[in-house]
Amino acid sequence: MPELPEVEVTRLGFADRIAGAQVRAVHLGKPLRWELGIDPDDLVGRRVLTVRRRGKYLLIDLDAGLLLLHLGMSGSLRFAHALPEAGKHDHFDLVTDRGTLRLNDPRRFGAVVYADDEHASAATKLLGGLGVEPLGEAFDLDEFHAALQRRQAPIKQVLLAGDLVVGVGNIYASEALFAAGIRPTLSASRISRPRAARLRDAVRSILARAVERGGSTLRDFSNVDGQGGYFQLEAMVYGRAGQACRVCATPIRQLRQGQRSTFYCPHCQKY
């Protein structure tokens, strides 16, 4: 589910509200895929400083240590003073004096890691190898194009891999390639500099637009106040197999790449 826009929308929804809060309690449900160092004795009493995002990870800086959250495929966070009793898919509550942050994740592909000195290496491992932030200054065209030149894999899968640029998941990879007019199956190494520039701009504008629209809500995603996003209504290709392209009316095609669905317009994305 959550790609960069959904994680960022989540972050924006509670970062200012939780800053300065003191942790009162921690409640755990079923284990998530990565659940390390979560000892209530270590967390209770800690103060929340800031909430940052790195790729699809949320980083909650505490006055001692760092709490790292990942929403996996089906996760979402709520933040409120009063939340109902934890349900079967609520797996982590961070209770503070300013409200409770709750992670709901039916598929449990998510992660909660408390990286104090003891578990710092675990966080480093999860965050290591991540590519540049697409919305930041570091998303440099020369470096992007040079990196693409070194990759033979289809561009869609290179975007998804996240070691070159982070945050682009399955929805936005298809959308960005449509916006750039690039066929998803094209080897990354065959993308010219001008087309790499177009792709870079497309990734940035699509992700930024999705944040503005509150992210995409297909099933599970909602922001910390429980509201869905609207970007899926603007999708040009994702989930539109067989439907007319919004630009040229050619039927949108669907294919499988690395066990993930890809959508594209055969006319607007000729090569």
Place this chain on the structure above:
DNA sequence: AAAAGCCCCTGGATGC
């Protein structure tokens, strides 16, 4: 180093 597969888990949609 890069690329391709497999797998973690639950639930919803679809088909028989």
Place this chain on the structure above:
DNA sequence: TGCATCCAGGGGCTTT
């Protein structure tokens, strides 16, 4: 109504 099958927004790990 029941049951089987397929699919889903991610990504780490293992094998080529």
